Amino acid sequence: MDDLRAKYIELIAKAGDEATLEDLRVKAVGKKGEISLQMRELGKMTPEERQVAGPALNALKDEINTALAAKKAALADAALDERLKAEWLDVTLPVRTQRRGTIHPISQVTEEVSAIFADMGFSVAEGPQIDTDWYNFDALNIPSHHPARAEMDTFYMHRAEGDDRPPHVLRTHTSPVQIRHMEKFGAPCRVIAPGRVYRADYDQTHTPMFHQVEGLAIDKDISMANLKWVLEEFFSAFFEIDGIKTRFRASHFPFTEPSAEVDIQCSWVDGQLKIGEGDGWLEVLGSGMVHPKVLQAAGVDPEEWQGFAFGMGIDRISMLKYGIPDLRAFFDSDLRWLRHYGFASLDVPTLHGGLSK
Numbered sequence: 001m002d003d004l005r006a007k008y009i010e011l012i013a014k015a016g017d018e019a020t021l022e023d024l025r026v027k028a029v030g031k032k033g034e035i036s037l038q039m040r041e042l043g044k045m046t047p048e049e050r051q052v053a054g055p056a057l058n059a060l061k062d063e064i065n066t067a068l069a070a071k072k073a074a075l076a077d078a079a080l081d082e083r084l085k086a087e088w089l090d091v092t093l094p095v096r097t098q099r100r101g102t103i104h105p106i107s108q109v110t111e112e113v114s115a116i117f118a119d120m121g122f123s124v125a126e127g128p129q130i131d132t133d134w135y136n137f138d139a140l141n142i143p144s145h146h147p148a149r150a151e152m153d154t155f156y157m158h159r160a161e162g163d164d165r166p167p168h169v170l171r172t173h174t175s176p177v178q179i180r181h182m183e184k185f186g187a188p189c190r191v192i193a194p195g196r197v198y199r200a201d202y203d204q205t206h207t208p209m210f211h212q213v214e215g216l217a218i219d220k221d222i223s224m225a226n227l228k229w230v231l232e233e234f235f236s237a238f239f240e241i242d243g244i245k246t247r248f249r250a251s252h253f254p255f256t257e258p259s260a261e262v263d264i265q266c267s268w269v270d271g272q273l274k275i276g277e278g279d280g281w282l283e284v285l286g287s288g289m290v291h292p293k294v295l296q297a298a299g300v301d302p303e304e305w306q307g308f309a310f311g312m313g314i315d316r317i318s319m320l321k322y323g324i325p326d327l328r329a330f331f332d333s334d335l336r337w338l339r340h341y342g343f344a345s346l347d348v349p350t351l352h353g354g355l356s357k
């Protein structure tokens, strides 16, 4: 018994982790452990022997259990000490008075747009920025000979000779997300898809990468009237001005029929643009009723379903709302510009808390 005690006390002292301790517990006092096996021998002893050996074995078992528990607690303490040493904090350091980073106006506006549409039951869908020309064009009723395809100033991905995968492009608009979303989730649906888009174009009002937000609502009886209501609701919330009027002008897009370009009401007073008043109009987006061929390409039955879609420039509505004069500055990473036009990082826009402060 003394040998057993010495052996286990030493092993327990040396154990470096909980798994080793558990292993020792099983070997010593587990059902088939060494001490338990000895206890089974008690039956073969004379009553006199048993009176000595029984209590001694029980005492040994208690001693081992106590040693195991003490070691387990010690290991836990050591682990905590280790963690506290790694996670120290110097509370005597001075507070940072100047905020370091800001939220980019594009990110802020994307959050604002998402919050407003979420309130109307739209969820956010995403698609890849590198997509096949089928999703970007064909599925949207823009076949290869179509002039819209040439007008888009598309960036094509390089293809090695003999590569027979379908051609890939940097998406020229967010409209392919319509197809991907309907393919995956079918109808009915109500989504917006904000994100980056690309066109080979660079001047004062164009950058090769910019941002759009797509809208799509499909159901049994959705009409242009629903589209008009949703957009007026959106613009009033976005510009934080009640009752902004919109004007629909007949237009043409391959993926909608009928199609409309949408203007919002504005005035120019002393060279100052004011939104939501006056008798001027400002073009802000393209829209229409989703073309039956587009529904079909996405696996949605046009005999059963119909709905509207729209596409809007996020950069443009950001400039309008926050009085940002130059588009290219959005992507210059000039810290002075970012500090001036950026938003505090913890002011998450919500409808109840205020979109912009």
Ligand code: DAH
Pocket (backbone or CB within 6 Å): 172, 173, 174, 175, 214, 215, 253, 255, 256, 285, 286, 287, 288, 309, 310, 311, 312
């Ligand atoms: N995809 C168009 C563009 O990039 C914008 C657009 C117009 C999207 C009409 C739509 C739509 O969903 O219905 O210029």
